[in-house]
Structures are given as structure tokens and as C-alpha cells.
Amino acid sequence: MKKAHKVRVGISIGDLNGIGSEVILKTFADQRMLDFCTPVIFANNKLLSFYKKHFKMNINFQGVDDAQKIIDGKFNVVNIWKDNLKINFGEEDKFLGKFTLQSLEAATQALKKGDIDTLVTAPINKNVIQSDKFNFPGHTDYLAKHLGGGESLMFMISQNLKVGLLTDHVAVKEVSEVITPSLIEKKVNMISNSLKADFKVRKPKIAILGINPHSGDNGVIGKEDEEVLKPTIKKLQDKGNLVYGPYAADSFFGTKNYQNFDAVVAAYHDQGLIPFKTLSFGNGVNFTAGLEKVRTSPDHGTAYEIAGKGEADYTSFKEAVFASIEIFKSRKEYEKLTKNPLKKQNKKL
Known part of the structure; x- marks a missing residue:
């Protein structure tokens, strides 16, 4: 019998000049997190190496070129761009907003295809991410459209x-x-x-x-x-x-x-x-709530005022990761008990 993999938690990088990178790295710097899930961040090896060096983090990650090549039990980085990016913490940058959107798009597609089990989104700046592809007031509306198109x-x-x-x-x-x-x-x-x-x-x-x-x-x-x-x-x-x-x-x-x-x-x-x-x-x-897939995020924003300073509290992001795992497992149990998938329930609304 094939061994079941740990819950694969996909992570979109969020605003590259905000605190998203810091709270992500702080969360998974604790190796014990890999006992609970397989984290998969959609970004770029070079970018993560920059953040790791800047914040002086002792954390190892595994680069893969495709979400289908995720390695169970490792901190995976799915390389979705090759550009060398200049990071200026605390500044709004519409050019970098394009890469924030690329990360979100790739993570969303991986979630739809089942390459990852849940999605945790790091905070975005709604101003710099706006484009023809992202014309929404926030993550919730974007994901409602791309993950079923129903109410959320x-x-x-x-x-x-x-x-x-x-x-x-x-x-x-x-x-x-x-x-x-x-x-x-x-x-x-x-x-x-x-x-x-x-x-x-x-x-x-x-x-x-x-x-x-x-x-x-x-x-x-x-x-x-x-x-x-x-x-x-x-x-x-x-x-x-x-x-x-x-x-x-x-x-x-x-x-x-x-x-x-x-x-x-x-x-x-x-x-x-x-x-x-x-x-x-x-x-x-x-x-x-209301989506067929599980998505969580921390309850704070990009926090430009402290970005890059190493002062960000990662508790909420860590809680978002654990919440996504628990909700995913709970939903699976519920579907087995009721033999009535959540998809069918939502259609009745």
C-alpha cells in the first residue's frame, strides 16, 4: 500500500517588500513543522536565498521546477520565475506586484489540480497587485472566482x-x-x-x-x-x-x-x-469558507513599517498553517461520515 503523504500546504509569497517572507521563514525554521505538513512555497530559489541571508535564518529548502515534483517532508520551493529581483523592504513596487500575482496564480492552479492540499496566502498590497488579471478587492474575491466561482x-x-x-x-x-x-x-x-x-x-x-x-x-x-x-x-x-x-x-x-x-x-x-x-x-x-478547497491567511497585512527588520510576529501565519491542516483533515472526516461532499452541500445554498 502506498504511504499517504503529509498534508501539502501551498504558500503564496505575498508582497515581496512586506513581512510575508519573514513570517514564512520564521514559521518553517522550526524543523518540527515538517512533522505536520509538507510546505510548498511558490516563488524562486534565489529570492528565498536572499531572504534567508537577510534574516540570518538557518533553514533548508528544496527547489523543484513543477508542483508535481514536490518532495514529501521537505520545505519545497516551486520555481515559477527566473528573474533576479531587487527587494526594497517597506516600499510599494508595482513591478514586484507582478511576481506576487504569479505566485498566487501558480499556487491557485496547483490547488485546483490537487498538487497541494491547502493554500495559505501571505499578505498582499492590494494596490500594487492590481492588473487585468487581478481586479479584486482582495484574496477572498479572487479565490471565489478561480476556485469554483460560487459564493464565499x-x-x-x-x-x-x-x-x-x-x-x-x-x-x-x-x-x-x-x-x-x-x-x-x-x-x-x-x-x-x-x-x-x-x-x-x-x-x-x-x-x-x-x-x-x-x-x-x-x-x-x-x-x-x-x-x-x-x-x-x-x-x-x-x-x-x-x-x-x-x-x-x-x-x-x-x-x-x-x-x-x-x-x-x-x-x-x-x-x-x-x-x-x-x-x-x-x-x-x-x-x-464556502470554497471546495481550503484557504487561510494570517490576520494582518504587509506591515511595511517593520518589513525587513526581523521584528515581525509570525504567530498568526503559523496559526494559519495549522488551521489549514486541521480544516483539511476535518473536512475529509466529515465527508466520509456523511457521504455527502461539501461540493454537493454548497450547491444547495
């Missing part, structure tokens, strides 16, 4: 808190227009399915935060909570879902009410991410 969900996860968003990279003035009963049902179902398949929660209990201050104060501060959220929550409850709310967002986290739920649904980006990062920063992970 920005799901911020940590050991004690999970926050999903109804809207992510949407201007605040447009939030109330975007939130519809259909969207709420889709997102809640995606969170519920993810909690079951990816986190082994048998009967998910989910809280939904109000759209307006004080959840609208019975219609005094906006009508959306009364006319959109409450009827939809009631509909979801009638279908047997343990979904509750809307809760006033200003007190929900301070009173630790979030501890009573398996996940929290926020109406918009900052409503969910500010408390999440306050409570979990450095240990949180950005997980793209």
Missing part, C-alpha cells in the same frame, strides 16, 4: 471566537443596500455548513449582529433590522437553525456574549473585524 465567506477564526461577515469589502454607505434576506440566508447557511464540516460543531449556534446602532431601536434608528434582519432570522429559526439576534454590536463583545455562540455574523467589515482583532490579534486566522 470571509470567516475570521481563532480558538475562542469565529466571526463571519455579511458584507466584507463594501463601502459603509452601500452596506444596507447590499444586505438582503437572500444574502443573510446564504451567509448563515455557509457558516453553519463550515462549522459542521470544518470545525466539527454538530449543531451550530449562531448570533447575528444588528445593522444599525442598538439594532435600530425598534425602527427609530433605521428600518433594516426590523424589516430585513428580524424576519429572516425568524425564517431561519423556523427551518430548525439555532440562529439568534439581532444583537446590538456595541455591547455584544464587551459583555462576552460571544462566548455563548459557535460563531457571530457581523453586518459589515469593521463591525466584525475590529472586535475580532482586538480579542484575537496575533492568533487569529482569515479563513475563506
Whole structure:
């Protein structure tokens, strides 16, 4: 019988002038990481050698020319370009943005083909990566298009808190227009399915935060909570879902009410991410739920202000790696138990 390989964790390099390279190397400088997975970074041997020398890292990597030639149990570098690149830490560089995109494209294709099992994306600068091939507000939208083309969900996860968003990279003035009963049902179902398949929660209990201050104060501060959220929550409850709310967002986290739920649904980006990062920063992970493949990332950005200085905390990236491994394994177990692949579930949404 052929020996099963370790989980192959693909890694896109992120912004070359940011802290991505540092947190990647710091994570895998610990040889014990190779007991848990086979890391595969999509970049270039020369570039990794430069980073290794700059940060004075004692780390070995194996260069391969194709993702199909990955060596199990080694730190693999898939060479996807031959250019010699000049790195200027902390600076925006649209020329280097082309290579950031090449890394993401190659990693995504390898994930689609099954050459890697999961994908962990290092932070990008959304400005320098923009092009005809990448016209998206972030990784989540790009991967939703290239990994199935369906709905996806920005799901911020940590050991004690999970926050999903109804809207992510949407201007605040447009939030109330975007939130519809259909969207709420889709997102809640995606969170519920993810909690079951990816986190082994048998009967998910989910809280939904109000759209307006004080959840609208019975219609005094906006009508959306009364006319959109409450009827939809009631509909979801009638279908047997343990979904509750809307809760006033200003007190929900301070009173630790979030501890009573398996996940929290926020109406918009900052409503969910500010408390999440306050409570979990450095240990949180950005997980793209709803996709047929597993993708995670650290909960921070390129951090130009400290790039190249050796000061970056790699905890969140390391947590993103472990989260991708655990979600991949959990999903496999769930599919075996239910004999109902996640792909089939998502089609029902």
C-alpha cells in the first residue's frame, strides 16, 4: 500500500517588500513543522536565498521546477520565475506586484489540480497587485472566482471566537443596500455548513449582529433590522437553525456574549473585524469558507513599517498553517461520515 503523504500546504509569497517572507521563514525554521505538513512555497530559489541571508535564518529548502515534483517532508520551493529581483523592504513596487500575482496564480492552479492540499496566502498590497488579471478587492474575491466561482465567506477564526461577515469589502454607505434576506440566508447557511464540516460543531449556534446602532431601536434608528434582519432570522429559526439576534454590536463583545455562540455574523467589515482583532490579534486566522478547497491567511497585512527588520510576529501565519491542516483533515472526516461532499452541500445554498 502506498504511504499517504503529509498534508501539502501551498504558500503564496505575498508582497515581496512586506513581512510575508519573514513570517514564512520564521514559521518553517522550526524543523518540527515538517512533522505536520509538507510546505510548498511558490516563488524562486534565489529570492528565498536572499531572504534567508537577510534574516540570518538557518533553514533548508528544496527547489523543484513543477508542483508535481514536490518532495514529501521537505520545505519545497516551486520555481515559477527566473528573474533576479531587487527587494526594497517597506516600499510599494508595482513591478514586484507582478511576481506576487504569479505566485498566487501558480499556487491557485496547483490547488485546483490537487498538487497541494491547502493554500495559505501571505499578505498582499492590494494596490500594487492590481492588473487585468487581478481586479479584486482582495484574496477572498479572487479565490471565489478561480476556485469554483460560487459564493464565499470571509470567516475570521481563532480558538475562542469565529466571526463571519455579511458584507466584507463594501463601502459603509452601500452596506444596507447590499444586505438582503437572500444574502443573510446564504451567509448563515455557509457558516453553519463550515462549522459542521470544518470545525466539527454538530449543531451550530449562531448570533447575528444588528445593522444599525442598538439594532435600530425598534425602527427609530433605521428600518433594516426590523424589516430585513428580524424576519429572516425568524425564517431561519423556523427551518430548525439555532440562529439568534439581532444583537446590538456595541455591547455584544464587551459583555462576552460571544462566548455563548459557535460563531457571530457581523453586518459589515469593521463591525466584525475590529472586535475580532482586538480579542484575537496575533492568533487569529482569515479563513475563506464556502470554497471546495481550503484557504487561510494570517490576520494582518504587509506591515511595511517593520518589513525587513526581523521584528515581525509570525504567530498568526503559523496559526494559519495549522488551521489549514486541521480544516483539511476535518473536512475529509466529515465527508466520509456523511457521504455527502461539501461540493454537493454548497450547491444547495
